[in-house]
Amino acid sequence: MSRILSIEPLTQDAFAPFGTVIEADPASMRYINGGTTERFHGLARADVVGEGADVIINIFRGQPRAFPYAVAMMERHPFGSQSFSPLEDRPWLVVVAEDEGGRPGMPRVFRANGRQGVNYGRNVWHHPLMSVGAVSDFIVVDRDGPGNNLEEYVYDEPFVIESAI
């Protein structure tokens, strides 16, 4: 099996097993504020579980990754979803994997354009934030509360993203 990962365009359908793409979908748009604002309604839902769990809104400032990049580990959050929405119009990478008996399978890499965010479903394997090209800020909506909401897995052998383009 090749350990070199190809990059796919980020689409709602392709990403469906892992969560939701957050983008200005015309089908979700309704005018509000007297027609002065377009509301793209209900693009994704935060999903948090457990006594005392809160949904929180953060900013993550990601350092750009260097390529070739070794995808050596993946993580997941058993008690909550996690969304990333770019604050700058700059492409970035989303790396996810299906669960295979409690561990991540082969990663899939998606290229997000600068106006696409994602909401990782609760307990979905993903790689930590992968900014590309420059330091990039993201609005992150995820869970705060009791319990260990971070499970990590290290692959026996890393996979490689040769280039971000």
Ligand SMILES: NC(=O)N[C@@H](O)C(=O)O
């Ligand atoms: N650990 C943390 O808050 N960040 C990761 O969850 C991530 O997905 O970037």
Ligand code: NI
């Ligand atoms: Ni995460």
